[in-house]
Amino acid sequence: MEAMKREELLKKHQYKIWQGKDGKWYTYLPDESKKDGRRLIKRTTEKGIQGTLEDYYKKFEQIQKVTFKYAYDRWLEAHSISFNSENTLVKYRTDYERFFKGSDIEFMDIKLFNEENVKSFIISLCKEKKLAPKACKTLCGYMRNTFKSAKIHKDIPENPFENLETKQFYQYCTRKVKTPEQRTISNHEFKLLYEQFHLDYEKHPDYIPTYAVEFASLTGFRVGEISSLMWKDIQNGMIVVNKSEKYNREKKEYWIGSTKNGKERYMPLTDEIINLLMRIKAVQKKYGFDSEYIFANENGRIHAPVISSCAKNKCKQIGIPYKSIHAYRRTFSSKLKCNGVSTTVVASLLGHTEEVNEQYYTYDITEMQDKRLMVGMVTKDIINTQVLKEENRLPIKKGNQR
Incomplete structure (x- = not known):
């Protein structure tokens, strides 16, 4: 030999x-x-x-010799120019550790890959790590693009992934199926949650995260959008959503960036949302929380993880399965749809990604007043699931709404 x-x-x-x-x-x-x-x-x-x-x-x-690792790093360096956030680069590097580090292919010569050994690696990894279909799709994307880059650099004559399809590997994935009941919040659970909210308002009226969780139930906003919301964003009978809190995992720093899809959107103010905002303003004035941010205490703006932790704690207090802030978002979306609101309008109100809007090839031309009625049906439905204590409510002052 x-x-x-x-x-x-x-x-x-x-x-x-x-x-x-x-x-x-x-x-x-x-x-x-x-x-x-x-x-x-x-x-x-x-x-x-x-x-x-x-x-x-x-x-x-x-x-x-060009190894898979070298080809991956080279592709990532070229691809990272398009990233809008440092966290995206961190995610790609973390995913590399998860999928490829220490594997048989990490330092394998890129020329030695073929359709058969690529297929074998993906199937083995799906089984070994019990990958969900979403993770499998991510894995396949990394491999496809790494080989595509290697072909561009003339390291290989053909892309060994070219004739493979991601969906053919889903049969080897582990599917974590959650029921609608697990992913959303029922009317009974809302009743228990609101009872807990108002119990907390009596005992700890200055604890702002609870108000943030209630706000999530009335708007379906993402937790980062809630954390970054400012009083100046309340204008002309609407909430202007144009930013979101981000966290740099490498620097361990919070910062305010754009929304998930990079676009501004508007949520109409309903009586229930106005009432909650007035209660928050009264609490901030009483306890001296002078801030441009809506959800802030004596230490400044409340960060998203604190709001998420509060949502988890509320569920623990009332003895129901954990419901994340995103569960409030799913529920809000579902209630809009159940009330006959079109998918396009729901996407407009909740700021769904471009993929969602492009899927339907339609545009939202609904007037804000009509949206206010649609959202009002949902917020009233949520509030009506429990008995509000009048002393916790402030009179609603009608502002300039359109």
Whole structure:
């Protein structure tokens, strides 16, 4: 086997090997520093000169070798220019650790990949790590793009993923199926939650995260959007949603960025939302929480994880399964649809991603007053699931609404 490998390496040598009159063995090796691009070497024996050539071409082969890791890093570096957030780059690196680090393919020569061993790797990983279809789709995307990049750089003649489809691997995935009851909040659960909210308002009226969770139930906003909401965003009978809290996992810092889809949207104010905002304003005034942010206390703006933790704690207090802020969002969306609101209007109100809007190829031309009626049906429905204590409500002042 070694002899065959040696013979294969020596075939790459383009210069003549000869024995001189002095009995020494000679040949040339490539050397760009020399005028003619080569340098003369000599050894005492033919075996010695063959050994030198073998060492040279082995090192050359290693230098020329493009591993999967190298190809992935090169693709990621080129692709990262399009990232809007540092967290996206962190995610790609974290996913690499999850899917590829320490695997058999990490330092495998990119030329050795073919459709069969790529398919085998994905199936094995799906089974071993019990990947959900969404994670499998992410994995396949990384591999497809890494090979595509390698082809562009002429490391490989063909993309071994080209004839494979992501969905063919879903049968090997672990599906974590949740019922609608687990993903949303029932009317009975809303009743219990609101009873707990008002109990908290009596005992700890200055605890702002509880108000933020109630606000989530009335708007369906994302937790980062709630955390970054400012009083100046309440205008002309609407809530303007144009930012969201972000967290840089590398720097461990919070910052305010754009919404998930990068677009501004508007949520009409209903009586129930106005009442909640007035209660929050009264609490901030009473306890001296002077802030431009709606959800802030003596220490400043309330961060998204604190709001999420509060939502979890409310469920624990009343003895129901954990309902995330996103569960409030799903429920709000579902209630809108159950009240006959079109998917397009729901997408407009909740700020769904471009993919959702493009899927329906329609545009939202509904007047804000009509949206107010639609949202009002939902907020009234949520509030009516429990008995409000009048002392916790402030009179509603009608502002300039359109």
